[in-house]
Amino acid sequence: MRKTSLALAVAAGTLGLSQVAFADLVGDTKVSLEARNFYFNRDFRQGHTDVPVPTRSKSEEWAQGFILRMNSGFTEGTVGFGADAIGMFGFKLDSGDGTAGSGLLVPDRSSGGSQDNYSDLAVAAKAKISNSTLRVGQMQFKNAAIASSDGRLLPQVFEAGHIVSQEIDGLMLEAAHVREVNNRDSGDYQDISIATGGRRAVTTTGGSTTDSFDFIGGTYKLTKELTGGYYYSNLDELYKQHSFNLVHVLPLGDKQSLKTDVRYARSTDDGNRSNVDNKAFGAMVTYGLDGHAFGLGYQKMSGDTGFAYINGTDPFLVNYVQISDFANKDEKSYQARYDFNFASIGIPGLTFMTRYLTGDNVDRGRTASEGREWERNTELMYVFQEGALKNLGVRWRNATVRSNFANDIDENRLIVSYTLPLM
Template sequence: MLNKRISLIALGMLSATQAMANDQAEAKGFVEDSSLKVLLRNAYINRDYKDGNPDRSEWGQAAIGTFSSGFTQGTVGVGVDAFGLYALNLERSEDRSGAQGIDFFKKGDSGNPANDLSKGGAAVKFRLSSTTLTYGDQMPELPVLSYDNSRLLPESYTGTLITSKEIKGLVLNAGRFTAESRKSAEGRDSGGLKSINVLGGSYQFTEQFKAAVYASDVEDVLKKQYVNANYVLPIDKDQSLTLDFNGYRTKLDNSYVRENGITGDDNKIWSLAATFATGPHSFTIAHQRSTGDSNLGYAYGGYQKDQGRVGDGGNTIYLANSYWSDFNAEDERSWQLGYGLDFSAFGIPGLSYNVAYVRGDNITTSTSEGGTEREIFNQFKYVVQSGPAKDLSVKLRSSILRVSQKSSEYNVSGNELRVFVDYPINIF
């Protein structure tokens, strides 16, 4: 049914050439508007697990090349996007690799992680007015299908995506993807995805208010809906209050529930964050709540080749209280206090600091109720502002996560450290 709706709305998008915007009329040409970029990334994640669980860590060096052409001139513009990825394993430890949440290099049948991996992809794109149709390998960023780029290499998906911006402030998306490339493995369908249909859009009602609605259907797994409302209230020249609401509803397919031994099939999760910004300081208060009868809580991401996973992208969790823990267990309620500081006001442009404390309670598992977890998150980030290393960024991130014994079926305690060095190079 959703697939049929996507086809209908795609026709509507492509026929809207008389609307306000017309990006294709300003096309500069296939070569003239093309770009080639390379991102060099050195990434390290260490997890010091507690309660007798073995520690895990992975370290790697990656090169991520992306090419994006311009569109040919004329009524219908044609272009190409492509990427090439390479990663070198700098740790190569059979004992320390293999944590699901790190996943730099997938372990093979021998039990050893890969020494290196490489892959690439390409997509052809067509533009009519301000509507673009892209077919091939892509990295979608939608609330119901958002690729993971928070590890060493990014995920990618193969399929079709239509993006329409015919009306000022309105962005519409419709797509169907039939393969997923795991971030830690080679191959176009290394994630085992059958198919996922996506549909939705966002609208900027005023300069201060924006809203979005999206839906997805992961074949034989689940159906998901998402809603967002974001309002920015200007208070003074350098002061503002931002209110951000995000919510998901997921319904698991009956066959998926039976095959994976899941209890229940329904989950609703939402978060509301209020951020007060004044000069270089920002203060955040957030509440997040999960309800429903599914013992998975809010299900997202992972790979269908791994039992009990979804396959809709590792960043498909547009919620306030997602750090190391996502605070997304069955019946969980969580609260956050956060603070951010921009050091440019103190003569150090490019340096920022963020800290957050999140506490969750009321966690339900198959054996207990009323479990708790808490996390302290810290992050320093510095971006070089000028010189040969301009735009090079260094990110140091740590989390201290403690989970009660009642919640051990859902999550595990530990200390996490992440060190990421990213150096983007614009070739042309």
């Protein structure tokens, strides 16, 4: 794996620090090892006229992964130095003939299956002045402009330079220049691409990839209950985007609250390599009562295309769920969700979620009727709270998708994970 020269230089420089400074660096270091066992089964129920009949009836794989995370402290002085790292290793437990392509493992193009194992090491050097931190190297992101996906065996990471400033109480500002991505089913870094699938109507000329993505923005806690956010991002020559977000949490009394999450994004093309033109509005209102949470969501796409975002990432949409993002051209979608935390009745660590989403008004072209789709998700998760199995988590995720413009899908994911704190 390639490392940036600056990251290596800064990391090497920390080795020559005084013993006192080195002790402070190590003293605040946190290290953990996660073992993640992942079974994935996706059944393709049928094909539609809009898409070819699937060449396989299902995608089914079983794999084991290990994720070692290290976040160091900082050396003493006006400028503190440190380093972060993510070590990743995954290997195949089962992947029968014709059932590869789950995203758990690296594809083996020669056989059409999956490689037996893969590994990677993401390293970022960091420097801190006051309450501002600069990182250079490989890292993950999670904000309105870009969010690394961690929905398979190993996480998605990016090669970038990233600065975060929290000099003003309640205000977080950040900016980054991103060059390449290592996707969750890849063992190396590659150029960044725009998502073009589904009925998004996004087209590109001269390829759908670039080696430059920039963003700047942040969040501000306007009041105790209200937080606002804004990000500007640019996938070079493919799209520009302005993203806005308001989150309000209103306490209603004993163990009651009302949370409102409103999101809006305006995306346009950046030059003549794409036709991106989209307005995306979404809102989610959630009423919490003791261990219960009842949510209603609405999302609408307008413009000449669907929503624009980096391929493989988690888009900043209220109706982005297990399989679908409900972000096709002109699509309107609705969500009803229910969560229950069993800690409220004396069973800490056990949680349940179910939701149903329906979308319509999808533009399928002049000769076809409007596109419709729906998705149902169910999730049950338990994390052992004590004893020999403490921190062992068992998670079952189920999804059903039906559509008149894409494949019908039934899906199950079973994830068993154990996180061991090492420092």
